[in-house]
Amino acid sequence: MDNNIHVALAVYDPKGTYSQHAGVTVTSIFENTKSKVTVHILHDDTLTDLNRERFLNTAKRYGQSIDLINVEDYKNKIGGETLKNIPDYWSVGTLYRLFIPEILKNLDKIIYLDCDIVVNADIAELWNVDIGDNALAGARDSTSYDIFYKTLPSHMKIRFKILKLQRDRYINAGVLLMNLKKMRELGDFTQIAFNWLIIHEHAALAFDQDTLNVLFMNSIKIIDNKFDYFNYAIEDIDLSGRIIHYIGGPKPWNVFPLNKADRLYWSTLFKSEWVSSCNGGEGGGYANLSEEQKLNALMDTLTPFFEEIRNDKHYHERIRQCLMNIVCNIPSFIIYKLSQPFKKFISWPTLKMIYKEIKARIKYKEDLRFWK
Numbered sequence: 001m002d003n004n005i006h007v008a009l010a011v012y013d014p015k016g017t018y019s020q021h022a023g024v025t026v027t028s029i030f031e032n033t034k035s036k037v038t039v040h041i042l043h044d045d046t047l048t049d050l051n052r053e054r055f056l057n058t059a060k061r062y063g064q065s066i067d068l069i070n071v072e073d074y075k076n077k078i079g080g081e082t083l084k085n086i087p088d089y090w091s092v093g094t095l096y097r098l099f100i101p102e103i104l105k106n107l108d109k110i111i112y113l114d115c116d117i118v119v120n121a122d123i124a125e126l127w128n129v130d131i132g133d134n135a136l137a138g139a140r141d142s143t144s145y146d147i148f149y150k151t152l153p154s155h156m157k158i159r160f161k162i163l164k165l166q167r168d169r170y171i172n173a174g175v176l177l178m179n180l181k182k183m184r185e186l187g188d189f190t191q192i193a194f195n196w197l198i199i200h201e202h203a204a205l206a207f208d209q210d211t212l213n214v215l216f217m218n219s220i221k222i223i224d225n226k227f228d229y230f231n232y233a234i235e236d237i238d239l240s241g242r243i244i245h246y247i248g249g250p251k252p253w254n255v256f257p258l259n260k261a262d263r264l265y266w267s268t269l270f271k272s273e274w275v276s277s278c279n280g281g282e283g284g285g286y287a288n289l290s291e292e293q294k295l296n297a298l299m300d301t302l303t304p305f306f307e308e309i310r311n312d313k314h315y316h317e318r319i320r321q322c323l324m325n326i327v328c329n330i331p332s333f334i335i336y337k338l339s340q341p342f343k344k345f346i347s348w349p350t351l352k353m354i355y356k357e358i359k360a361r362i363k364y365k366e367d368l369r370f371w372k
Contacts, residue, residue, distance in 0.1 A: 007037060009114075010097055019274075022055075026039050037065070042097075069103060075092070098208055098211065100112065109179060114174035120240060126223075131177055136178060136179065137177035137221040139172055159203045159205055172228050200214075202353050237260075239260055239261065
Protein backbone atom coordinates (compact mmCIF):
# COMPACT_ATOMS: atom_id res chain seq x y z
CA MET A 1 0.00 0.00 0.00
CA ASP A 2 1.32 3.45 -0.97
CA ASN A 3 1.40 5.62 2.17
CA ASN A 4 3.25 8.50 0.55
CA ILE A 5 1.83 11.98 0.21
CA HIS A 6 1.78 12.90 -3.48
CA VAL A 7 2.34 16.47 -4.68
CA ALA A 8 2.48 17.78 -8.26
CA LEU A 9 4.18 20.89 -9.65
CA ALA A 10 4.43 22.16 -13.24
CA VAL A 11 7.62 23.71 -14.64
CA TYR A 12 8.03 25.60 -17.91
CA ASP A 13 11.49 27.15 -17.86
CA PRO A 14 12.76 28.57 -21.18
CA LYS A 15 15.20 30.93 -19.38
CA GLY A 16 16.50 28.31 -16.95
CA THR A 17 15.59 30.47 -13.94
CA TYR A 18 12.04 29.36 -13.05
CA SER A 19 13.15 25.98 -11.73
CA GLN A 20 14.66 27.82 -8.79
CA HIS A 21 11.19 28.85 -7.61
CA ALA A 22 9.90 25.30 -7.95
CA GLY A 23 13.00 24.27 -5.98
CA VAL A 24 12.00 26.65 -3.19
CA THR A 25 8.51 25.12 -3.11
CA VAL A 26 9.92 21.58 -2.97
CA THR A 27 12.48 22.51 -0.31
CA SER A 28 9.78 24.12 1.84
CA ILE A 29 7.65 20.95 1.64
CA PHE A 30 10.53 18.70 2.67
CA GLU A 31 11.66 21.09 5.42
CA ASN A 32 8.26 21.10 7.14
CA THR A 33 6.87 17.61 6.52
CA LYS A 34 7.75 14.50 8.50
CA SER A 35 5.79 12.07 6.34
CA LYS A 36 7.13 10.48 3.19
CA VAL A 37 6.43 12.71 0.18
CA THR A 38 6.73 12.10 -3.56
CA VAL A 39 6.81 15.27 -5.65
CA HIS A 40 5.84 14.77 -9.29
CA ILE A 41 7.29 17.56 -11.44
CA LEU A 42 5.56 17.95 -14.79
CA HIS A 43 8.03 19.58 -17.14
CA ASP A 44 8.83 19.90 -20.83
CA ASP A 45 12.07 20.04 -22.78
CA THR A 46 12.95 23.42 -21.24
CA LEU A 47 14.15 21.73 -18.03
CA THR A 48 17.96 21.75 -18.08
CA ASP A 49 20.17 18.88 -16.96
CA LEU A 50 21.55 21.07 -14.16
CA ASN A 51 18.10 21.86 -12.75
CA ARG A 52 17.10 18.22 -13.12
CA GLU A 53 20.12 17.25 -11.02
CA ARG A 54 19.26 19.87 -8.39
CA PHE A 55 15.72 18.51 -8.01
CA LEU A 56 17.03 14.97 -7.58
CA ASN A 57 19.70 16.12 -5.10
CA THR A 58 17.03 17.92 -3.08
CA ALA A 59 15.03 14.72 -2.69
CA LYS A 60 18.14 12.73 -1.84
CA ARG A 61 19.22 15.19 0.84
CA TYR A 62 15.86 15.02 2.62
CA GLY A 63 15.31 11.28 2.07
CA GLN A 64 12.24 12.01 -0.06
CA SER A 65 11.24 11.25 -3.67
CA ILE A 66 11.13 13.29 -6.89
CA ASP A 67 9.40 12.02 -10.02
CA LEU A 68 10.36 14.02 -13.14
CA ILE A 69 7.73 13.66 -15.89
CA ASN A 70 8.24 15.08 -19.38
CA VAL A 71 4.89 16.21 -20.81
CA GLU A 72 6.06 17.10 -24.34
CA ASP A 73 4.04 14.22 -25.81
CA TYR A 74 0.87 15.60 -24.20
CA LYS A 75 1.26 19.21 -25.33
CA ASN A 76 -0.38 18.57 -28.70
CA LYS A 77 -3.70 18.40 -26.82
CA ILE A 78 -3.41 22.14 -26.19
CA GLY A 79 -5.03 23.88 -29.13
CA GLY A 80 -3.05 26.42 -31.14
CA GLU A 81 -5.66 29.11 -30.51
CA THR A 82 -5.40 28.51 -26.78
CA LEU A 83 -1.61 28.85 -26.85
CA LYS A 84 -1.91 32.05 -28.88
CA ASN A 85 -4.28 33.60 -26.34
CA ILE A 86 -2.14 32.93 -23.26
CA PRO A 87 -0.98 36.36 -22.00
CA ASP A 88 2.76 37.06 -21.99
CA TYR A 89 2.81 37.29 -18.20
CA TRP A 90 1.56 33.68 -17.97
CA SER A 91 3.10 30.56 -19.47
CA VAL A 92 1.96 27.37 -21.12
CA GLY A 93 3.07 25.62 -17.93
CA THR A 94 -0.08 26.84 -16.19
CA LEU A 95 -2.05 24.36 -18.31
CA TYR A 96 0.05 21.33 -17.39
CA ARG A 97 -2.05 20.70 -14.27
CA LEU A 98 -4.86 19.64 -16.62
CA PHE A 99 -2.74 16.63 -17.65
CA ILE A 100 -2.50 15.25 -14.11
CA PRO A 101 -5.50 12.83 -14.11
CA GLU A 102 -4.30 11.30 -17.39
CA ILE A 103 -0.57 11.11 -16.65
CA LEU A 104 -0.74 9.87 -13.06
CA LYS A 105 -3.15 7.01 -13.72
CA ASN A 106 -1.97 5.01 -10.71
CA LEU A 107 -2.98 7.72 -8.21
CA ASP A 108 -6.43 8.49 -6.85
CA LYS A 109 -5.47 11.66 -4.97
CA ILE A 110 -2.82 14.37 -5.28
CA ILE A 111 -2.00 17.88 -4.09
CA TYR A 112 -1.24 20.39 -6.85
CA LEU A 113 0.87 23.48 -6.06
CA ASP A 114 1.91 26.44 -8.18
CA CYS A 115 5.63 27.25 -8.10
CA ASP A 116 5.21 30.71 -6.54
CA ILE A 117 4.50 29.08 -3.19
CA VAL A 118 6.29 28.46 0.09
CA VAL A 119 4.82 25.69 2.24
CA ASN A 120 5.34 26.91 5.80
CA ALA A 121 3.35 24.02 7.24
CA ASP A 122 3.24 20.25 7.32
CA ILE A 123 1.73 19.35 3.95
CA ALA A 124 0.13 16.30 5.59
CA GLU A 125 -2.53 18.59 7.07
CA LEU A 126 -3.79 19.45 3.59
CA TRP A 127 -3.39 15.85 2.43
CA ASN A 128 -5.63 14.66 5.27
CA VAL A 129 -8.49 17.06 4.51
CA ASP A 130 -11.67 15.02 4.01
CA ILE A 131 -12.55 15.77 0.39
CA GLY A 132 -15.51 13.38 0.48
CA ASP A 133 -17.00 12.67 -2.95
CA ASN A 134 -15.87 16.04 -4.32
CA ALA A 135 -13.49 16.30 -7.25
CA LEU A 136 -11.55 19.29 -5.89
CA ALA A 137 -10.81 21.04 -2.63
CA GLY A 138 -9.39 24.56 -2.61
CA ALA A 139 -9.55 27.98 -0.98
CA ARG A 140 -11.69 30.79 -2.39
CA ASP A 141 -9.95 33.00 -4.91
CA SER A 142 -9.47 36.67 -3.95
CA THR A 143 -11.78 37.79 -6.78
CA SER A 144 -14.65 35.86 -5.20
CA TYR A 145 -14.76 38.20 -2.19
CA ASP A 146 -16.84 41.39 -2.40
CA ILE A 147 -13.99 43.73 -1.42
CA PHE A 148 -11.93 42.61 -4.42
CA TYR A 149 -14.80 41.84 -6.79
CA LYS A 150 -16.08 45.42 -6.59
CA THR A 151 -12.78 46.76 -7.94
CA LEU A 152 -12.62 44.42 -10.96
CA PRO A 153 -13.03 45.78 -14.52
CA SER A 154 -16.48 45.10 -15.97
CA HIS A 155 -15.29 42.34 -18.35
CA MET A 156 -13.78 40.43 -15.41
CA LYS A 157 -17.11 40.60 -13.57
CA ILE A 158 -19.29 39.70 -16.54
CA ARG A 159 -17.16 36.64 -17.26
CA PHE A 160 -18.59 35.13 -14.05
CA LYS A 161 -22.06 35.55 -15.58
CA ILE A 162 -21.09 34.22 -19.01
CA LEU A 163 -19.38 31.10 -17.61
CA LYS A 164 -22.04 30.67 -14.88
CA LEU A 165 -19.33 30.62 -12.23
CA GLN A 166 -20.54 30.47 -8.63
CA ARG A 167 -18.63 33.36 -7.11
CA ASP A 168 -18.95 32.22 -3.49
CA ARG A 169 -17.54 28.83 -4.53
CA TYR A 170 -14.90 30.04 -6.99
CA ILE A 171 -11.54 28.62 -5.89
CA ASN A 172 -7.95 29.53 -6.65
CA ALA A 173 -6.23 26.78 -8.66
CA GLY A 174 -2.75 27.42 -7.22
CA VAL A 175 -3.33 25.03 -4.31
CA LEU A 176 -5.61 22.09 -4.98
CA LEU A 177 -6.40 18.79 -3.37
CA MET A 178 -7.47 16.74 -6.37
CA ASN A 179 -9.67 13.63 -6.21
CA LEU A 180 -8.32 12.10 -9.43
CA LYS A 181 -10.66 9.14 -9.29
CA LYS A 182 -13.66 11.47 -9.23
CA MET A 183 -12.22 13.72 -11.96
CA ARG A 184 -11.80 10.75 -14.29
CA GLU A 185 -15.53 10.02 -14.05
CA LEU A 186 -16.00 12.80 -16.64
CA GLY A 187 -14.32 10.53 -19.19
CA ASP A 188 -11.21 11.75 -20.99
CA PHE A 189 -10.81 14.67 -18.60
CA THR A 190 -7.78 16.23 -20.31
CA GLN A 191 -9.48 16.31 -23.73
CA ILE A 192 -12.78 17.52 -22.25
CA ALA A 193 -10.96 20.32 -20.42
CA PHE A 194 -9.11 21.56 -23.50
CA ASN A 195 -12.19 21.26 -25.70
CA TRP A 196 -14.11 23.44 -23.23
CA LEU A 197 -11.24 25.93 -23.08
CA ILE A 198 -11.07 26.21 -26.88
CA ILE A 199 -14.75 27.19 -27.01
CA HIS A 200 -14.73 29.54 -24.01
CA GLU A 201 -11.20 30.95 -24.06
CA HIS A 202 -12.52 34.47 -24.81
CA ALA A 203 -14.34 34.53 -21.45
CA ALA A 204 -12.17 32.05 -19.53
CA LEU A 205 -9.59 34.70 -18.69
CA ALA A 206 -8.11 32.57 -15.91
CA PHE A 207 -7.67 29.63 -18.31
CA ASP A 208 -7.14 26.42 -16.27
CA GLN A 209 -8.65 27.97 -13.12
CA ASP A 210 -11.89 28.85 -14.87
CA THR A 211 -11.91 25.45 -16.60
CA LEU A 212 -11.67 23.54 -13.33
CA ASN A 213 -14.23 25.75 -11.58
CA VAL A 214 -16.78 25.30 -14.37
CA LEU A 215 -16.32 21.57 -14.99
CA PHE A 216 -16.54 20.76 -11.26
CA MET A 217 -18.70 23.61 -9.97
CA ASN A 218 -20.96 21.17 -8.12
CA SER A 219 -18.09 19.06 -6.83
CA ILE A 220 -15.85 21.51 -4.98
CA LYS A 221 -15.05 21.59 -1.27
CA ILE A 222 -14.07 25.01 0.12
CA ILE A 223 -11.16 24.79 2.58
CA ASP A 224 -9.52 27.17 5.04
CA ASN A 225 -7.52 29.92 3.33
CA LYS A 226 -4.50 29.06 5.48
CA PHE A 227 -3.88 26.39 2.84
CA ASP A 228 -3.67 29.07 0.10
CA TYR A 229 -2.76 32.28 1.89
CA PHE A 230 -2.23 35.21 -0.44
CA ASN A 231 0.67 37.56 0.24
CA TYR A 232 -1.48 40.66 0.77
CA ALA A 233 -0.70 42.86 3.80
CA ILE A 234 0.57 40.05 5.99
CA GLU A 235 3.26 41.89 7.95
CA ASP A 236 1.45 41.34 11.26
CA ILE A 237 0.21 37.82 10.50
CA ASP A 238 1.87 34.73 11.94
CA LEU A 239 2.93 32.75 8.85
CA SER A 240 3.45 29.45 10.63
CA GLY A 241 1.05 26.70 9.63
CA ARG A 242 0.22 28.44 6.34
CA ILE A 243 0.90 27.83 2.65
CA ILE A 244 1.99 31.21 1.30
CA HIS A 245 1.00 31.96 -2.30
CA TYR A 246 2.69 34.92 -4.00
CA ILE A 247 -0.13 35.79 -6.39
CA GLY A 248 -0.20 38.89 -8.59
CA GLY A 249 2.17 41.85 -8.40
CA PRO A 250 5.97 41.65 -8.31
CA LYS A 251 7.19 38.31 -6.96
CA PRO A 252 9.65 38.17 -4.04
CA TRP A 253 12.48 37.36 -6.45
CA ASN A 254 11.76 40.58 -8.40
CA VAL A 255 11.93 42.96 -5.43
CA PHE A 256 13.95 43.47 -2.29
CA PRO A 257 12.36 41.61 0.64
CA LEU A 258 9.73 43.96 2.02
CA ASN A 259 7.67 41.79 4.37
CA LYS A 260 7.76 38.50 6.21
CA ALA A 261 6.46 36.57 3.22
CA ASP A 262 9.26 37.86 0.98
CA ARG A 263 11.85 37.00 3.60
CA LEU A 264 10.35 33.53 3.96
CA TYR A 265 10.94 32.91 0.24
CA TRP A 266 14.57 34.04 0.47
CA SER A 267 15.34 32.11 3.65
CA THR A 268 13.97 28.95 2.01
CA LEU A 269 15.96 29.62 -1.15
CA PHE A 270 19.17 29.67 0.89
CA LYS A 271 18.36 26.21 2.23
CA SER A 272 17.98 24.86 -1.29
CA GLU A 273 20.26 23.27 -3.87
CA TRP A 274 19.89 26.37 -6.04
CA VAL A 275 22.31 28.23 -3.78
CA SER A 276 24.81 25.72 -2.40
CA SER A 277 25.31 23.49 -5.43
CA CYS A 278 26.33 26.31 -7.78
CA ASN A 279 28.94 27.91 -5.55
CA GLY A 280 31.45 25.24 -4.64
CA GLY A 281 29.37 23.67 -1.89
CA GLU A 282 28.36 20.05 -1.66
CA GLY A 283 24.65 20.68 -1.35
CA GLY A 284 22.66 20.94 1.85
CA GLY A 285 21.89 24.63 1.80
CA TYR A 286 23.43 27.95 2.69
CA ALA A 287 24.49 26.97 6.21
CA ASN A 288 26.95 24.39 4.87
CA LEU A 289 28.96 26.97 2.91
CA SER A 290 32.11 28.81 3.95
CA GLU A 291 31.87 32.60 4.42
CA GLU A 292 33.41 33.19 0.98
CA GLN A 293 31.02 30.70 -0.59
CA LYS A 294 28.10 32.43 1.14
CA LEU A 295 29.06 35.75 -0.40
CA ASN A 296 29.48 34.15 -3.82
CA ALA A 297 26.15 32.37 -3.40
CA LEU A 298 24.37 35.62 -2.62
CA MET A 299 25.86 37.42 -5.63
CA ASP A 300 25.35 34.50 -8.01
CA THR A 301 21.74 34.09 -6.90
CA LEU A 302 20.78 37.76 -7.18
CA THR A 303 22.63 38.74 -10.36
CA PRO A 304 20.60 36.69 -12.91
CA PHE A 305 17.32 37.98 -11.54
CA PHE A 306 18.33 41.63 -11.56
CA GLU A 307 19.47 41.07 -15.15
CA GLU A 308 16.12 39.49 -15.93
CA ILE A 309 14.30 42.43 -14.35
CA ARG A 310 16.35 44.92 -16.37
CA ASN A 311 15.60 43.09 -19.62
CA ASP A 312 12.01 42.13 -18.81
CA LYS A 313 9.62 44.10 -21.03
CA HIS A 314 6.78 43.27 -18.62
CA TYR A 315 8.50 44.54 -15.47
CA HIS A 316 7.13 48.08 -15.76
CA GLU A 317 3.67 46.60 -16.25
CA ARG A 318 4.13 44.57 -13.07
CA ILE A 319 5.15 47.69 -11.16
CA ARG A 320 2.07 49.45 -12.54
CA GLN A 321 -0.09 46.54 -11.39
CA CYS A 322 1.51 46.70 -7.95
CA LEU A 323 0.76 50.42 -7.68
CA MET A 324 -2.79 49.79 -8.85
CA ASN A 325 -3.22 47.17 -6.12
CA ILE A 326 -2.11 49.74 -3.57
CA VAL A 327 -4.51 52.35 -4.96
CA CYS A 328 -7.36 49.85 -4.98
CA ASN A 329 -6.91 49.25 -1.27
CA ILE A 330 -7.03 52.89 -0.09
CA PRO A 331 -9.64 51.72 0.68
CA SER A 332 -11.62 49.66 -1.82
CA PHE A 333 -15.02 51.03 -0.80
CA ILE A 334 -13.99 54.60 -1.84
CA ILE A 335 -13.26 53.41 -5.39
CA TYR A 336 -16.47 51.41 -5.33
CA LYS A 337 -18.52 54.45 -4.31
CA LEU A 338 -16.89 56.65 -6.93
CA SER A 339 -17.63 54.06 -9.62
CA GLN A 340 -21.38 53.88 -8.88
CA PRO A 341 -22.42 56.46 -11.51
CA PHE A 342 -20.78 54.21 -14.13
CA LYS A 343 -22.02 50.87 -12.84
CA LYS A 344 -24.11 50.24 -15.97
CA PHE A 345 -21.26 51.11 -18.30
CA ILE A 346 -19.98 48.24 -20.43
CA SER A 347 -16.42 48.66 -21.63
CA TRP A 348 -15.05 47.79 -25.06
CA PRO A 349 -13.16 44.72 -23.71
CA THR A 350 -16.50 43.52 -22.30
CA LEU A 351 -18.34 43.92 -25.60
CA LYS A 352 -15.51 42.22 -27.48
CA MET A 353 -15.49 39.32 -25.03
CA ILE A 354 -19.26 38.84 -25.31
CA TYR A 355 -19.13 38.99 -29.13
CA LYS A 356 -16.34 36.38 -29.32
CA GLU A 357 -18.12 34.14 -26.82
CA ILE A 358 -21.36 34.23 -28.82
CA LYS A 359 -19.47 33.61 -32.06
CA ALA A 360 -17.70 30.58 -30.54
CA ARG A 361 -20.96 29.17 -29.15
CA ILE A 362 -22.61 29.44 -32.55
CA LYS A 363 -19.63 27.72 -34.18
CA TYR A 364 -19.64 24.84 -31.68
CA LYS A 365 -23.47 24.73 -31.44
CA GLU A 366 -23.57 25.54 -27.73
CA ASP A 367 -26.45 27.11 -25.81
CA LEU A 368 -26.50 30.89 -26.34
CA ARG A 369 -28.61 31.55 -23.24
CA PHE A 370 -25.65 32.17 -20.96
CA TRP A 371 -27.20 35.30 -19.43
CA LYS A 372 -29.80 33.43 -17.38
